[in-house]
Amino acid sequence: MDLFIAIFTGTIVAATPLVLAALGELVVEKSGVLNLGIEGMMLTGAALAFGVALAGLPLPLAIVAGVAGGAASSMLFGVLALTFLTNQYAAGLALAIFGSGLSAMIGNGFGNTPIAALGTLHIPVLSDIPLVGPLIFRFDILVYFSLFMVVFIGWFLYRTKAGLVLRTIGESPQSAHAIGYPVVRIRYLAVLFGGAMAGLAGAYLSVVYTPLWVENMTAGRGWIALALVVFSxxxxxxxxxxxxxxxxxxxxxxxxxxxxxxxxxxxxxxxxYLATIVVLVIISRNRQMLALNFPASLAKPFRPAG
Amino acid sequence: MIKTTRRQFLKYGAVGAAIGATGFPSILRAAEPLKIGQVNASPAAEIGWAKQHALGIDAIKAEFGDKVAVTVIDNIFMPQDAERVFRELASAGNKLIFGTSFSLGTPMQKVAPRFPKVAFEHCSGIVHLPNLGTFEAKYYEGAYVAGAAAGYMSKAGKIGFVGGFPIPDIVGPANAILLGAQSVNPKATCNVVFLNSWYDPGKEKEAALALLSQGCDVVCGMTDTGTCVQVAGEKGAWSIGYASDLAKFAPEFHLTAFMMDWTSDYVRAAKGVADGTWKSEERWDGLKAGVVKLAPFNKKIPAEAQAKLVQLEADIGSGKVHPYAGEIKDQDGKVRVPAGAMLSDKDIRATNWLVAGMSGKLA
Structure with missing residues (x-):
């Protein structure tokens, strides 16, 4: 039974940074923008968050710093892709590479010094229920936040007007522009949100999960998050x-x-990798469904006419 | 900037052919600093493999002061980049160039013959040329002592080992840790996990947790971060560090670490090049030469056991005890080293089997 608990809780925790980063990217892509720079934004967030924690500031502040770092670095992509209308693939890759270099520079000197991690919650009574307690009520707060965000983004995209507008922009920016929506501004907000979520995912790795800083510590999780968005x-x-x-x-x-x-x-x-590909390919076999969910204007630059 | 004419080039070629036999002419002139280069495959770090090599360079600087000028280039993982970097360093007048990863071997072997007046030193390399020497550490000597420490302290007799890839340089020390533990507790076993990645702290944590959840109460991670030590400490389990002293990641639970100290290799090579006596060598040193060291033992290890560990360390150094002395059986019960014999150096460096008591599977 202990083994089962270890596997279950290990799974949830290992998946959390992927969930956070992939949800952010999902919103970005739903607005018709493809940002390949998740890995770079995660690393920037991870380095900044760890630096703040190492300086002795409280961990919530460190996590905020990670979020801010991810969001700020996403603006680099935003300006290139949305204002200067460069190729989004190239701009995203540039951000991925730049972010890993920048984070190495920020993290220079933090290397391999341990910090105290953000603890897991202990809710009186609930956390002590046998089996259920360790399975459900003993995670750190960001795990619950990531689950909340899944529900929230599902609701936002498909149940709110703002979500509808975002999806419209991803389908046909021209139409959205024609009926008066500020396409570029909304896309900027989406990119900013994606960056913030990637930064949070990075901060989760460096101050909650491992908790330490080493160069390139995300080890490809940004790319896996990117793939998850497509496969899902x-x-x-x-x-x-x-x-x-x-x-x-x-x-x-x-x-x-x-x-x-x-x-x-x-x-x-x-x-x-094999299992995830197989299962998600089976799920997404339905072509109609795929065509329905794929943002038709993904990665296409948009310039407001006139 | 040195310009090379074709005639000079031919002359150097002839000199180079002679160098292998005659040793190096004195290169260091009074006023000119000796230029030394170092190429690393991984990013600079504050612990682990890369750090221990940075300490080697520091030792040269401490010894020679301003008589040397050092260039360090990190993060050169791709062989095609490495070849260019080595060529540039050699062209820029560096007389001694270190490459600190196995993966840098092929580029060094290509570049070295073109710069016969430059001394190349390759850590963990296997190919030698007249101006390409190698140096490597006998990890297993330190790992054996650390394993004995684990044998004294483990209640369950189950050791967990996290390795990067199932290659001889990782499999060998894993075997040595278990053999060391079995020298104290014959029933000791070891579970191994290979990440198939050099660098993924998240996965290291997951591997360490998997080992702990299946009852291991000592964890050793032969990786470049303090993750395994940290995770074990959080869960109240013992740990063994690798490369550097990792006690700061779990001061209460870090039993010891088997560390590398390359300073003697670095200083000797620099001295050799400076006074013209450098030769291409194949060095493979352990506890005796101080290339392998053990971090201070955890104070929680009983004094009696500590005394035995210190003795064991001395005995391995003096050659009285050999970690791979027979009889050693492998996982399948096949005798690999008969009683009274020892595993040959060549076989140690080519270990591709796990000793009895190991669980896990090599490809």
Whole structure:
């Protein structure tokens, strides 16, 4: 039973940075913008958050710094892609590379010094219920926040007028512009939100999860988040599902190695990727559904006429 | 800037051919600083592999002061970049160039013959040329002592090991840790997890948690961060550090660390080049030469056990105890080292099997 709890809680926690970063990117892409720079924004957020925590400031402030760092770095992409209308793929890649360099510079000197991590919650009574307590009521607050954000973004995109406008801009910016919506401004806000979420994901890694700073510590999670958005066919709940699946397979393969399963570790290490691809491809087999959810103007620059 | 004419180039070629046999002519003139270069595959860090190599450069600086000018280039992972970087360093007049990762071997082997007057030193390399020497540490000597410490302190007798890739340089020390533990507690076992990644603190944490959740009460991570030590400490389990002293990540629970100290290799190479006696060597040193060291033992280890560990360290250094002395069986029960024999150096550097008591599978 302890093993089950370890696998379950490990999965949820490992998936959290992916959920956060992927949700941010989902909103960005729903507005018709493709920002490939998640990895760079996560790293910037991670470095800043860790720096603030290392300076002895309270952890909530460190997390805010991470969010701000991610948001600020996303504006670099925003200006290039939305104001100067450069190729979004190129601008996003530039941000990914720039962010990893910038974070290395910010983090120079923080290296490998431990800090106290953000603790997990302990709710009186609830956290002490056998089984249910450790399974549901003993995470850190950002885990609950990430789950809330899944619901919130699902509601925002599909149940509010603002969400409808955002989706419209992602489908046909010309139409949205014609009926008077400030397309570029809304896209800027979406990019800013995506950056903030990526920064939060980075901060989660550096001050909550590991908690330490090493160069390139995100180790490709930004790219996995990006892939999750596509494979989940731009649906928030599927992002959560995909992230859990990926996190769960990662934990399971490690547990499997410890158990001494007679499979090469290379194959086990590849399992999370294989499983996530297989399951999400099966889910998104429905072409109509895919066409319905794909933002038609994704990565196409928009210049307001006149 | 040195301009090379074709005639000079041919002359250097001839000189280079002679150098292998005659050793280096004195290159260091009184006023001119000796230029030394270092190329690292990973980013600069404050602990771990990269840090220990930075300490080597620091030792040269301390020894020679302003008589040396050092250029360090980090984060050169791709071989095609590395070749260019080595060529540039050699062209810029560096007389001694260190490459600090196995992956830099091929580029060094390509560049070295073109600069026969430059001394190249490759850490963990396996190929030697007249002007390309190698140096490596006997990790297993330190790992064996650290494993013995784990043997004394582990209640469950279950050690957890996190490695980057299942390659000999990682598998060997993992074996040595278990053999060390079994020298104290014959029933000790070890679970290994390979991340198949050099650099992913998140995954290191998940691996350490997986080991702890399955009952291991000592964790060793042969990776470049303090994550495993930190995670074990949080869960109240012992840990063994690698490369640097990682006690600060869990002062209460860090048993010891098997560390590398390359300073002697660095200073010796620099001295050799400075006075013209440098030769291409194949150095493989351990506890005796001080290239492998153990971090101070945790105070919670009983004094009696500590005394035995210190003795073990001395005995391995003097050659009285050999970590790979027979009889050693592998996972499948096959005798790999018969009683009374020792594993040969060549076999140690090519370890691709796990000793009995290991769980986990190599490809």
């Amino acid at each position: 066919t731009w649906r928030p709940y599927r992002v959560l599902l995909g992230a859990w699946l990926f996190g769960g397979m990662t934990i399971l393969q490690l547990q499997g190695q410890v158990l001494g399963i007679a499979l090469p570790s290379e194959l086990l290490s590849a399992l999370p």
